[in-house]
Amino acid sequence: MGKLEPKRLIGLILILAASAFLIAATWLAPAVNRSQCVGCGDCAAICPTGSITIVRGKAVIDDASCIRCDNCVRACPYNAINGKDRKY
Numbered sequence: 001m002g003k004l005e006p007k008r009l010i011g012l013i014l015i016l017a018a019s020a021f022l023i024a025a026t027w028l029a030p031a032v033n034r035s036q037c038v039g040c041g042d043c044a045a046i047c048p049t050g051s052i053t054i055v056r057g058k059a060v061i062d063d064a065s066c067i068r069c070d071n072c073v074r075a076c077p078y079n080a081i082n083g084k085d086r087k088y
């Protein structure tokens with residue numbers, strides 16, 4: 001097998017990084033912005049899988065059971081949850 005040229009190596013690394021970013025953006029559970037969350041529980045009430053619990057006044061999402069439906073993102077009246085188009 002021949003040596004990998006630096007240009008090709010950089011291209012390969014860029015492709016892998018872009019793929020990892022896309023996979024993460026698609027599969028990561030929504031993220032709660034703790035400074036915006038007031039613990040109202042609206043997100044937990046609407047979650048179809050019971051993946052959200054309120055812990056010490058803040059919503060906590062269980063990554064393992066979350067099905068990435070983004071219902072919680074839309075339900076939060078304080079805009080405290082970011083889904084697939086996450087900003088933080």
Ligand code: SF4
Binds near residue numbers: 032036039044076077
């Ligand atoms: S709906 Fe929003 S403010 Fe209410 S508990 Fe969930 S994340 Fe926090």
Ligand code: SF4
Binds near residue numbers: 029051067069072073
């Ligand atoms: S994305 Fe859907 S399944 Fe996941 S925590 Fe939010 S409401 Fe629950």
